[in-house]
Amino acid sequence: MSLLITPGADGRFGEFGGRFVPETLVPACQELEAAFTQAWNDADYRRELDSLLSEYAGRPSGLTECHNLGKQLGIRLFLKREDLNHTGSHKINNVLGQVLLAKRMGKKRIVAETGAGQHGVASATAAALLGLECKVYMGAVDVERQSLNVFRMKLLGAQVEAVHSGSRTLKDAVNEAMRDWVATVESTHYCLGSVMGPHPYPFMVRQFHRVIGDEAREQMQERLGVMPDAVVACVGGGSNAMGIFSGFIDTDARLIGVEPAGGAAVGRGQPGVVHGMKSYLMQDEHGQVQEAHSISAGLDYPGVGPEHSYLASIGRAEYPTVTDEEVIAGFQLMARSEGIIPALECAHAVAWISREAPKIQGKIVLMNLSGRGDKDVGQMMDILDGKL
Amino acid sequence: MTYGRLETQLRQRREAGGKSLVPYITGGYPGWQDAIRACAANGADAIEIGLPFSDPVMDGPIIQQASQKALQAGATPISILQEVRSLDVGIPLAVMCYYNTVFHAGHERFAFALADSGVSGAIIPDLPLEESGPWCEAADAAGVETVMLAAPTAPDDRLPRVVARARGFVYSVGLLGVTGERAALELTATDLARRLKAITEVPVLVGVGVSNAQQAAQAVQVADGVIQGASVMRRLIESGADAVGEYIAEVRRAITP
Ligand SMILES: Cc1ncc(COP(=O)(O)O)c(C=O)c1O
Numbered sequence: 001m002s003l004l005i006t007p008g009a010d011g012r013f014g015e016f017g018g019r020f021v022p023e024t025l026v027p028a029c030q031e032l033e034a035a036f037t038q039a040w041n042d043a044d045y046r047r048e049l050d051s052l053l054s055e056y057a058g059r060p061s062g063l064t065e066c067h068n069l070g071k072q073l074g075i076r077l078f079l080k081r082e083d084l085n086h087t088g089s090h091k092i093n094n095v096l097g098q099v100l101l102a103k104r105m106g107k108k109r110i111v112a113e114t115g116a117g118q119h120g121v122a123s124a125t126a127a128a129l130l131g132l133e134c135k136v137y138m139g140a141v142d143v144e145r146q147s148l149n150v151f152r153m154k155l156l157g158a159q160v161e162a163v164h165s166g167s168r169t170l171k172d173a174v175n176e177a178m179r180d181w182v183a184t185v186e187s188t189h190y191c192l193g194s195v196m197g198p199h200p201y202p203f204m205v206r207q208f209h210r211v212i213g214d215e216a217r218e219q220m221q222e223r224l225g226v227m228p229d230a231v232v233a234c235v236g237g238g239s240n241a242m243g244i245f246s247g248f249i250d251t252d253a254r255l256i257g258v259e260p261a262g263g264a265a266v267g268r269g270q271p272g273v274v275h276g277m278k279s280y281l282m283q284d285e286h287g288q289v290q291e292a293h294s295i296s297a298g299l300d301y302p303g304v305g306p307e308h309s310y311l312a313s314i315g316r317a318e319y320p321t322v323t324d325e326e327v328i329a330g331f332q333l334m335a336r337s338e339g340i341i342p343a344l345e346c347a348h349a350v351a352w353i354s355r356e357a358p359k360i361q362g363k364i365v366l367m368n369l370s371g372r373g374d375k376d377v378g379q380m381m382d383i384l385d386g387k388l
Numbered sequence: 389m390t391y392g393r394l395e396t397q398l399r400q401r402r403e404a405g406g407k408s409l410v411p412y413i414t415g416g417y418p419g420w421q422d423a424i425r426a427c428a429a430n431g432a433d434a435i436e437i438g439l440p441f442s443d444p445v446m447d448g449p450i451i452q453q454a455s456q457k458a459l460q461a462g463a464t465p466i467s468i469l470q471e472v473r474s475l476d477v478g479i480p481l482a483v484m485c486y487y488n489t490v491f492h493a494g495h496e497r498f499a500f501a502l503a504d505s506g507v508s509g510a511i512i513p514d515l516p517l518e519e520s521g522p523w524c525e526a527a528d529a530a531g532v533e534t535v536m537l538a539a540p541t542a543p544d545d546r547l548p549r550v551v552a553r554a555r556g557f558v559y560s561v562g563l564l565g566v567t568g569e570r571a572a573l574e575l576t577a578t579d580l581a582r583r584l585k586a587i588t589e590v591p592v593l594v595g596v597g598v599s600n601a602q603q604a605a606q607a608v609q610v611a612d613g614v615i616q617g618a619s620v621m622r623r624l625i626e627s628g629a630d631a632v633g634e635y636i637a638e639v640r641r642a643i644t645p
Contacts, residue, residue, distance in 0.1 A: 021514060179566045184564070283488070286466070287441075
């Protein structure tokens, strides 16, 4: 039996997941679940999505062996190049699927939350392409540190609203997007950006990102004829990680989801319920959600998708952490050794690989390069000022 | 059938030909206990006490602000319930809290803590029917009445299942949206209350978007009563507990036939 779960009506991955939303949203989640199931099994929908993914987003994405860095670290290192997708990250896979679905459901408008702005940019892009109105909520702190993406969203015709409540980061952007959806649910689809939220989102978003793992598995098979020893990805909500993990979950590969030390939902959290799901969550002794702190806006989140909590609970995947300092080093390491500037999010995966390399000498490591670092250059200029 | 204290109170009000008035106060907000006493002294049938949560997705700016201020002041579910115990206002109390507060404490422990503090009911806005089983079981065992929310988006076949599980009253959500004051009562408020009244004997109270005495009077033309949240908290924030008392007296007059 495959470890890749298809949840039933209760939306559970083991004890995790579910649908903890205000009563107002229950019918909308049920309709979305039905519409997704129907579309996913409809050849016309799949054909349309596949052609968007190939002709518009540029799939399949490549597989690059890092000869320089691999040699330096004593491993064989392969990158799944989600950074080369249109809009610069894996987020477009999910967004094209959801926006196409929203259109099919007769919705006129989408709302989205965004952290690093990559999901916001992808949402604004798909909305422009498919003719929907788009509003993106973004924490005020992230509006500041990812200003380039704010401008991109506006260029694409989306409305961007800075969220000033709470920690003013991704968590609060999700709250505000949900509040919008509660008020506009009849005309609006909530285009959630990761494998989180109420059922069917964690399942649906994973299905849209499976293409990463399916392609990578085929590419590894073709290139090497063997499966990797380890598959490594960064984890915010966990969508790029679930995407690549799903291709290897039934192999012997170690699955490693790297969390930021300041946003370690699995490492430092306990089961809790927020944003519609039961999952590991950083919280205080009274159940108040704690604020995450990470250099990377896309991983600055105190929760994690429920399927990751499940995989952690059964011991199938590991969720180590890296510090901001290790991430800054990883970011530069990838740039200088391979000529690839990674997003700060996936620089977490680079950081883990370079730290752990002595323990995995000679192994084959596949890393999901979930996005490119252009958006982070401004922030890194400030951080590295005078040190280059 | 015997009813809990909350439902008994609201049914009695109805049987006497009256309408129920349930103000909401954020627990732990400076002056919250005085505000509760002012409500009780000016015609409230029961009080809904909010346990502040870090991520209140069903709340608009006013209650968000009140929650944050209460948390900053150091309020915790435990500290609030401890103070509730000594309130002694003579009318039933219910708490409004997000589900993680319950889940984190543990269902049995939380239900027992409520009962032990003299709280009759619980309103959990992010715990829909399908997920409510384990909590309801613990609440029933502890004698805590679980108020169910019904929303304007519910299809006809869903409402009977929601009201069947409701104890205390049915919270008829007045509009599509979060808590906060609005210029006018939405048509959805009376529409949904009417649909609910047609299928249940449990008292039906409209909350979310009932923003002043006049809107309350409109709502009770159909419903058995109203909940007043943001309009009460705005007065507490701007002017203090006395203003809350005056406002509750005004709403009471407006809904008295
Ligand atoms: C490039 C990139 N990778 C990863 C993430 C984190 O999201 P997830 O964990 O859902 O892949 C983001 C989010 O903004 C991102 O932009």
